[in-house]
Amino acid sequence: MEPLLSVRDLKMHFPVRGGLFLKSIGAVRAVDGVSLDIAPGETVGLVGESGCGKSTLGKAIVRLSNPTSGSIVFNGRDITSLGRHAMRPLRSDLQMIFQDPVESLNSRLSVRQIIEEPLVIHSRGNSAWRRQRVDELLERVGLPKSAAERYPFEFSGGQRQRIGIARAIALEPKLIICDEPVSALDVSVQSQVLNLLLELQQEMGLSYLFIAHDLAVVKHISDRVAVMYLGKIVELADADTIYQNPRHAYTRALLSAIPEPDPRLRKKRILLEGDVPSPINPPAGSAFGHRIGHPRYEETIGMDLGLAELEPGHWVAADPCCLTPEDWEKARNS
Amino acid sequence: MSDEEPLLEVRNLITAFDTDAGLLRAVDQVSFEVKRGRTLGIVGESGCGKSVTAMSIIRLLPQPMGKVLQGQVMFKGRDLLKATDPEMRKVRGGEIGVIFQEPMTALNPVQRIGKQLSECFLLHTKMSRKEAWEASIEMLRLVRIPAPEQRIGDYPHQLSGGMRQRVVIAMALACKPDLVIADEPTTALDVTVQAQILDLMKQLQKEMGMSVILITHDLGVIAETCDEVVVMYAGRVVERAPVAELFERPLHAYTRGLLNSMPKLDTPRKSVLPTIPGMVAGLADLVPGCRFCQRMGREGPVLRERPMFEEIHPGHWVETCPNCFEEPA
Numbered sequence: 202m203e204p205l206l207s208v209r210d211l212k213m214h215f216p217v218r219g220g221l222f223l224k225s226i227g228a229v230r231a232v233d234g235v236s237l238d239i240a241p242g243e244t245v246g247l248v249g250e251s252g253c254g255k256s257t258l259g260k261a262i263v264r265l266s267n268p269t270s271g272s273i274v275f276n277g278r279d280i281t282s283l284g285r286h287a288m289r290p291l292r293s294d295l296q297m298i299f300q301d302p303v304e305s306l307n308s309r310l311s312v313r314q315i316i317e318e319p320l321v322i323h324s325r326g327n328s329a330w331r332r333q334r335v336d337e338l339l340e341r342v343g344l345p346k347s348a349a350e351r352y353p354f355e356f357s358g359g360q361r362q363r364i365g366i367a368r369a370i371a372l373e374p375k376l377i378i379c380d381e382p383v384s385a386l387d388v389s390v391q392s393q394v395l396n397l398l399l400e401l402q403q404e405m406g407l408s409y410l411f412i413a414h415d416l417a418v419v420k421h422i423s424d425r426v427a428v429m430y431l432g433k434i435v436e437l438a439d440a441d442t443i444y445q446n447p448r449h450a451y452t453r454a455l456l457s458a459i460p461e462p463d464p465r466l467r468k469k470r471i472l473l474e475g476d477v478p479s480p481i482n483p484p485a486g487s488a489f490g491h492r493i494g495h496p497r498y499e500e501t502i503g504m505d506l507g508l509a510e511l512e513p514g515h516w517v518a519a520d521p522c523c524l525t526p527e528d529w530e531k532a533r534n535s
Numbered sequence: 536m537s538d539e540e541p542l543l544e545v546r547n548l549i550t551a552f553d554t555d556a557g558l559l560r561a562v563d564q565v566s567f568e569v570k571r572g573r574t575l576g577i578v579g580e581s582g583c584g585k586s587v588t589a590m591s592i593i594r595l596l597p598q599p600m601g602k603v604l605q606g607q608v609m610f611k612g613r614d615l616l617k618a619t620d621p622e623m624r625k626v627r628g629g630e631i632g633v634i635f636q637e638p639m640t641a642l643n644p645v646q647r648i649g650k651q652l653s654e655c656f657l658l659h660t661k662m663s664r665k666e667a668w669e670a671s672i673e674m675l676r677l678v679r680i681p682a683p684e685q686r687i688g689d690y691p692h693q694l695s696g697g698m699r700q701r702v703v704i705a706m707a708l709a710c711k712p713d714l715v716i717a718d719e720p721t722t723a724l725d726v727t728v729q730a731q732i733l734d735l736m737k738q739l740q741k742e743m744g745m746s747v748i749l750i751t752h753d754l755g756v757i758a759e760t761c762d763e764v765v766v767m768y769a770g771r772v773v774e775r776a777p778v779a780e781l782f783e784r785p786l787h788a789y790t791r792g793l794l795n796s797m798p799k800l801d802t803p804r805k806s807v808l809p810t811i812p813g814m815v816a817g818l819a820d821l822v823p824g825c826r827f828c829q830r831m832g833r834e835g836p837v838l839r840e841r842p843m844f845e846e847i848h849p850g851h852w853v854e855t856c857p858n859c860f861e862e863p864a
Contacts (some may be wrong), residue, residue, distance in 0.1 A: 250725040251696075321776065357814055358581075387580035387752060389811035392796035396807055414725060422797035444800055458730035460755030462797055464778045472734060475726045 203277070204238035205408050206262065206376055210380045211271035213254070213261050229480050231257040233432035234271070236508070239376065244402065244409040245284045246423030246440065248455070250417055252480065255332040255412045257529055262410065263297050264288055274306070276375065293323050298365050300381035304351040305365055312364055313349040314338075319371045324395035338367040342397060357391035368399060375410045381419060395422060416459050420444050425514075428452045431488040432480055435523070436510065438515040448511060450523040451489045490522025497521045509535045541568035542746050543592070543714055544773075548606035550584075550591045552818075553599070554829045559818040560604075561587045562771040569714065574740070574747040576733055576761035576778070578754060578793070584770040589716050591616075593631055596668060611713065629659040636719035638699035641706075642691040648675075648702050649687035655709035664769050674705040677795075678735060696729035704736065711743060718750045733760055754797060758782060763850075766790050769815055769826040773859075776851040778797030781843070788859040789827045825856040833858060 216225040228500060230255040239245050256307035257261070273279045276294060282460035289317040306315055316335045320326065320457045326334065336346050342363040352364045353361055362382060369377050379398070380485065399422065401407060415421050419426060420440050427437045428451065436449040447453045454471040473492070478484060484491035486501030501522060508516040509532035519532035552560040562584040564707040570577045577585045590596050590607050592615065608615040613628065627633065635641045643651055652674060653667035662670060668687075675683035678701040691699055700720065707715055717736070721729035737760060740747060749760060757764055757778065764781045764788065774787040787789045792811040802808070815832045817821075822829045824838040842856035853860055 209559060221849055263546070357756040359814065388754070389580060389796045390814070391808045392798070392808035395798070396810060399805055399807070416726065417798045417800055417802075420800060420804065421802055421808070424804075440804055455727060459800070460729070460759045461754065462754040462758050462782065462794065462799060464757075464758045464782050470730050470734070472731060502863075 202240055205241045205243075205276060205292060206237075206239040206410075207274040208237045208262065209256075209272045209273075211258070211261060211273065212269045212524055213257050214268065216270045218418060220494075227482050230432050230483060231480055232268075232477075233480075233483075234434075235429075235434055237437070239408050241375070241408055242402070242406045243425070244411055244423045246419035246426040247410060248303070248413045248414060248426060250455075254480065255429050256281075256380050258429070259297070259380050259410060259442060262296055263292075265297075276424045278439035279405070282531065288347075290323075293319070294371040294375045295378075296354070296372070296374040296376070297378045297380065298369050300384050306361060308348070308353050311350055311352055312344075312356075314366050315353070315364060315370055316349075319368060323372055324424055328348045334365075334371070338371055341368045341370075341401075343393075357390075358386050359394060360483060362386065362394050364396065366394075370388050370405065373405060374407070376404060376410070378410045378412070380412045382411075383416065384413060391418070396462070398422065407415075416444075416456060428455065429463065430455050431478060431483055433488070434508065434516075435489065435518040435520075436516065438512075438517075442512075448515070448524060448528055449489075449515045449520075450493070487518075487520045487522045490520065493522070495522035509533075542571045543569040543741055544607070544609040545588070545592065545747075545749050546607040546609070548588065548591055549604040550587050550596065551602055551604050551694060552597075553602065554819075556819045558602075558604075560821075561770055561818060562591060562608075562810045565767070565770075567765050567772065567775060569746045570762075571713075572740070572744050573747055573762045574749055574760055575769060576757040576764045577750045578752065578757050578764060579619060579749065579767035580594055580752060580793075580815065581767075582818075583767040584605045585767050588752055588767070589633075589718055589748065593627050593633060593716065594618075595627075620688055625659070628655055628706075628712075628853065629710045630713050632710070632712035634700075634703055634715065634717040634720045636722050638696065638723075639691060641703050642699060644752045646692055647688055647690055647826045648694070652687070652702070655693065655706055659710045668708070670703075674709050675702070676741070677708070678702070680705075680770075684750070691775065700724060700728075700732055701717070701735070704732070704739075708739060708743065708745075712745055714746045714748065716748045719752070720749070721756065722751070722753070730755075730795060736760070742800055748807050754793060766793070769821055769852070770818075770851075771826065773827065774851075774853045776853075778847075784848075784851070784863060785828070786851065786853040786862060788831075788861065818831065825859060827859050828856060831858075 211232055212234055214230050217227040234401050245481050249255050313335050316338055317331050320331045339348055343384040345361055383394050396397045411422055423440045426440045427434045427441045430451050436452045447456055454473050457471045486498055490498040490501055506520045509519040510516050512533055521529045545682050546566050548562055548565045552559045555809040563589055579585045591603050602807055648840045649671050652671035656662045656667035656670050672683045672687055680701050686788040721732050761778045764778050765772050768789045774790050795809040816829055824840050825842050827839045844852055845855050846852050
């Protein structure tokens with residue numbers, strides 16, 4: 202099947218300026234060569250530690266920022282360098298939900314105005330139709346009709362996220378980039394919002410790029426999961442596979458760090474020393490090999506650490522520092 | 536259960552806030568105890584009163600709105616609620632260390648971390664400035680900060696989130712407290728860093744023998760670190776039990792709801808998650824009776840009278856509301 206979204210070798214570098222004339226003295230390689238496909242109706246989860254570039258990738262895809270290089274093909278059309286004006290009609294198919302519903306909603310607009318805004322911008326229907334549409338949307342996301350005339354601050358976190366979702370689905374998009382949509386919510390509310398996202402996906406055939414740091418949540422909602430480390434995808438596979446059989450050392454460490462809600466399972470962790478290295482002038486070779494001080498790190502300098510397909514659909518960075526010797530052999534020969 | 540005197544005993548604590556709508560109780564008759572060398576977890580959703588409980592213990596409620604209306608906080612044989620302000624200043628940072636969620640707000644951004652750390656020693660011990668500086672380097676080493684001699688001259692913004700939280704832990708532990716109150720200590724951190732910090736806290740607890748009150752909304756963190764758990768809902772303790780018992784045999788509907796609504800790694804993918812319907816009522820609208828029944832939209836006498844808090848199994852206490860309390864078969 203033709204993918205809905207196809208990202209190829211995307212790079213998003215930000216110059217670091219300094220010195221007397223604010224010359225560019227380096228670059229933050231926030232996203233550094235990412236390739237990713239999302240099929241219609243599919244959810245791809247994107248996980249990684251803060252600063253790994255997952256949110257930047259999300260923003261680049263909806264073209265809130267301009268990629269440095271690479272390509273983004275959405276719905277059969279190259280949108281990598283479309284201008285604001287040319288992007289506009291495509292925005293109805295490509296929406297975004299943010300982590301903090303408080304900050305992403307305009308506090309001066311009523312809920313009706315917030316949800317209606319995309320319909321107005323895209324000149325959908327007349328005002329009577331839009332009125333009815335907003336009521337339908339509110340009902341769909343589980344808010345009372347009376348919510349329409351109230352303001353965002355009157356709602357709890359979970360309800361605000363529902364408002365954000367109502368706005369995002371107003372134009373019946375094909376893909377929604379969800380950037381940490383449930384991270385700020387309490388557990389009982391979080392499960393309500395996750396259920397809503399899953400229902401909407403079934404009804405509307407939506408695709409999601411679901412960015413989050415909670416690995417259990419990502420596993421629950423995703424078909425495939427991509428693990429990002431320092432601007433690069435290091436492992437990409439079917440959600441069940443990646444959790445049951447992680448091949449990359451970083452994925453293993455990340456999974457072992459999840460606190461399991463079961464006191465009988467106080468497990469042995471793979472404790473990572475230190476923090477994610479800075480994406481400003483990152484290590485020349487394997488970034489994770491550098492962090493764990495792997496003896497083969499020197500070898501990886503200048504090596505192509507791109508993804509190799511170990512099993513059908515299971516991609517992992519071909520990196521001698523992060524794979525078992527057998528997997529490394531396999532990756533090298535593929 | 537040992538008969539040993541607990542280190543801290545909170546009895547019938549009521550804390551209220553003076554608002555335009557009147558005096559509203561954020562904490563309503565909360566009781567629990569912390570044994571020496573043990574970790575007590577307090578878990579609940581936002582607004583359940585878990586942080587206000589902690590702030591009442593160390594008397595750092597926002598002033599002038601926050602007031603303790605009733606109760607006792609017995610710490611090493613005396614009631615902290617009756618202590619004078621100078622006495623409390625000695626207790627805080629001395630016998631009780633505090634770790635807050637956001638290390639950036641707990642640290643002074645314009646002071647080097649060495650200065651802030653040595654302040655603990657200068658305030659609570661008779662050390663000289665130089666000795667305090669040396670002791671601070673030692674503390675940074677204890678919380679596993681690499682190259683502590685160099686880091687001690689850094690400002691907080693020069694450190695990563697995980698390193699900052701280590702500095703806050705170092706400050707809390709500087710004077711070898713008997714009790715550490717950690718309010719969401721790892722919520723702002725990545726899972727990998729969270730694992731490091733929880734591991735560090737466990738090791739330090741073993742080495743120094745202190746008790747810990749860990750406040751969190753994350754049941755995973757509770758399961759991994761606590762000995763006993765208090766579940767709070769709308770200002771009240773609805774259930775209290777040893778950690779294994781609570782996860783195996785939750786007796787209150789709210790506890791069960793919380794446990795079920797978390798997706799776990801073995802939950803079937805894309806399945807419908809169990810949820811707790813409705814939401815917590817505002818402080819002003821809370822009923823005197825069972826507040827979880829209020830959330831579930833039940834009516835009648837259950838809303839009028841507060842359910843008894845009873846010990847069903849040794850050490851396992853629960854609010855025995857006829858609707859919410861259920862003994863599993």
